Amino acid sequence: MWFMKKKSSGDVAKNRLKLVLSSDKAGCSPEIMEQMKNEIIEVISKYIDVDTEGLEFKFRNASDGSNSLLANIPIKEAKGRRRY
Amino acid sequence: MGEVIVVTSGKGGVGKTTTTANVGTGLAKLDKKVVLIDTDIGLRNLDVVMGLENRIVYNLVDVVEGNCRIKQALIKDKRYNNLYLLPSAQTRDKSAVTPEQMKVLCDELKNEFDYIIVDCPAGIEQGFKNAIAGADRALVVTTPEVSAVRDADRIIGLLEANEMKKIDLIVNRLRVDLVKSGDMMSSSDVEEILAINLIGVVPDDENIVVSTNQGEPLVGSDAKAGIAYMNICKRIMGEDVPFMDLTAKKGFFSKLFGKKN
Amino acid sequence: MDNTVTIKGYSHGITVILNPDTDYETLKQKVAVKFRESAKFLGNTQMALRFEGRKLSGEEQIELLNIITRECNLNIVCIACDDETEDGLFVRALEKADLSxxxxxxxxxxxxxxxxxxxxxxxxxxxxxxxxxxxxxxxxxxxxxxxxxxxxxxxxxxxxxxxxxxxxxxxxxxxxxxxxxxxxxxxxxxxxxxxxxxxxxxxxxxxxxxxxxxxxxxxxxxxxxxxx
The missing domain is CATH 2.160.20.70 (Pectate Lyase C-like)
Known part of the structure; x- marks a missing residue:
């Protein structure tokens, strides 16, 4: 990409909604979600280089009624390993 | 044996009543025997949208309280002989009817009609509980706005908790121009967030305003919203109808040359 | 002239002026006499009625009203008291209707x-x-x-x-x-x-x-x- 595309308001709406809905379901506020996200990143990035831009956190309702937290963390490159 | 379909949304003003009127009229157009039930006690609307307000003698509360027989309260539509309305009471409140009474009523109507369409009031209180009590399936109506989608999500959760067998989504009042410019969530965005089956997308259409003013649902007309509602009816009946291209312009030449994708 | 009980008309009905010094039992008799005499003149119209000149308890008001309705054919719609404005009439009538x-x-x-x-x-x-x-x-x-x-x-x-x-x-x-x-x-x-x-x-x-x-x-x- 040569230029940064400005995020459209439709996408903003979609992302906000996703966050709101997942915190609605989990019963915790967006602030706490954000904090948790940052702490998890902090821990993981001690060991691996993560792509913070492409991070995705969400709650999922499984068909059996149980909820799970899904974290999709793209890895840039494992730390300490060199490519030759 | 008929099917009871509840039309619900959580948020007010997204088009539940318009959807009820159009889906009901559309199914009647497709030769099904249909009855519409307005469960918004105290704030009735479906009668004016259908243009039947001047025929009301008895209402839903009269039926459940036994002041009249069901048949006496059913109002035959102006245009279709196989379409009826059971209006709500204007001068009572929601507690006048219980979910158990609604279930009994729906079960009774199932013997007589192919489809019973229940217009649900906004909110998640008593009126909502009444509306879904006897329903076999639900149509959740939302607009592509954060507030409406969030409420729709809550409603879907409640419907699932009440073991609703089938829940379908209608995205109403979609503005194609805004979706194109990126300033409105698309129907697939909404579908992705709510993760239930999308049964129809109705474009924002000024013809709806005109039809509501006249008290004649526009389903089946060649207005875009009219086509969209008819497609929803066919899908409700189990037909596999492809989603129409809302971006296409109306008219002969555009039909021939307009589409590029 | 006996001024124990005087009847006067006003915009919304009639005013009954009562002498504050007469004892209540005599007053009742005088009211009965007065309205019996005026029954023909008053006819059977609907009107408001108010008492003036004397403080009356609720019970006394009702008692006098019963006497009045017994003695003549008036149809009393509402009662206003001495200290109330004319608007009070409508307020009373509406209160009766209890429309909140x-x-x-x-x-x-x-x-x-x-x-x-x-x-x-x-x-x-x-x-x-x-x-x-x-x-x-x-x-x-x-x-x-x-x-x-x-x-x-x-x-x-x-x-x-x-x-x-x-x-x-x-x-x-x-x-x-x-x-x-x-x-x-x-x-x-x-x-x-x-x-x-x-x-x-x-x-x-x-x-x-x-x-x-x-x-x-x-x-x-x-x-x-x-x-x-």
Missing amino acids: PSDQTVSKTLQNARFYKGNLRSGMEMTFEENALIIGDVNPGASVNANGSIIILGSLKGNAVAGMGGNENAFVLALDMAPVQIRIAQTIARSPDHPARSESKEAQIAFLEDGAIYIEPVSKKVLSERTI
């Missing part, structure tokens, strides 16, 4: 109340035991019900049910007649589905004749055929 707008549904039976001032909005239903006079509009979704006839000094755009108990002589009169439904006794008439927009707004009257409801402009002839 905060009620989710308004459906009350107004005993003997014949006047209502104000607009009836969607969801309001007002029931009168006798004839009803509404000073205001009846909006779509609202309903006026009466055992007798209904007169609306305003627009009728909602429902009107006259002759609820089966009185086929009952009628509905409105300055602007645009009802959703009119019922008289057992007969129901509904508005046309595509109403023609009438230009002139004139008072119209709906009445029952040969099992059908007719709506006509108010004229002396039509009115003369009505009974109350």
Whole structure:
């Protein structure tokens, strides 16, 4: 990409909604979600280089009624390993 | 044996009543025997949208309280002989009817009609509980706005908790121009967030305003919203109808040359 | 001249002026005599009544009122006290009707109340035991019900049910007649589905004749055929 595309308001709406809905379901506020996200990143990035831009956190309702937290963390490159 | 379909949304003003009127009229157009039930006690609307307000003698509360027989309260539509309305009471409140009474009523109507369409009031209180009590399936109506989608999500959760067998989504009042410019969530965005089956997308259409003013649902007309509602009816009946291209312009030449994708 | 009890007229009815120094038992007798003498003159009209000149307890008021209604044919609509303004009359009458707008549904039976001032909005239903006079509009979704006839000094755009108990002589009169439904006794008439927009707004009257409801402009002839 040569230029940064400005995020459209439709996408903003979609992302906000996703966050709101997942915190609605989990019963915790967006602030706490954000904090948790940052702490998890902090821990993981001690060991691996993560792509913070492409991070995705969400709650999922499984068909059996149980909820799970899904974290999709793209890895840039494992730390300490060199490519030759 | 008929099917009871509840039309619900959580948020007010997204088009539940318009959807009820159009889906009901559309199914009647497709030769099904249909009855519409307005469960918004105290704030009735479906009668004016259908243009039947001047025929009301008895209402839903009269039926459940036994002041009249069901048949006496059913109002035959102006245009279709196989379409009826059971209006709500204007001068009572929601507690006048219980979910158990609604279930009994729906079960009774199932013997007589192919489809019973229940217009649900906004909110998640008593009126909502009444509306879904006897329903076999639900149509959740939302607009592509954060507030409406969030409420729709809550409603879907409640419907699932009440073991609703089938829940379908209608995205109403979609503005194609805004979706194109990126300033409105698309129907697939909404579908992705709510993760239930999308049964129809109705474009924002000024013809709806005109039809509501006249008290004649526009389903089946060649207005875009009219086509969209008819497609929803066919899908409700189990037909596999492809989603129409809302971006296409109306008219002969555009039909021939307009589409590029 | 005996001035123990004096009757005076005022804009809304009559004032009964009572001598503060007479003892109550004598006063009762004097009131009875006074109204018996005036019965013919007062006739049988409806009016408000107020007491002046003497502080009366609630019980005394009621007792005097009973004497008055026994002695003459007056139809007392409401009582105003010495210290109340004329507006108090309407307040009292409305209090009797117990209409609080905060009620989710308004459906009350107004005993003997014949006047209502104000607009009836969607969801309001007002029931009168006798004839009803509404000073205001009846909006779509609202309903006026009466055992007798209904007169609306305003627009009728909602429902009107006259002759609820089966009185086929009952009628509905409105300055602007645009009802959703009119019922008289057992007969129901509904508005046309595509109403023609009438230009002139004139008072119209709906009445029952040969099992059908007719709506006509108010004229002396039509009115003369009505009974109350």
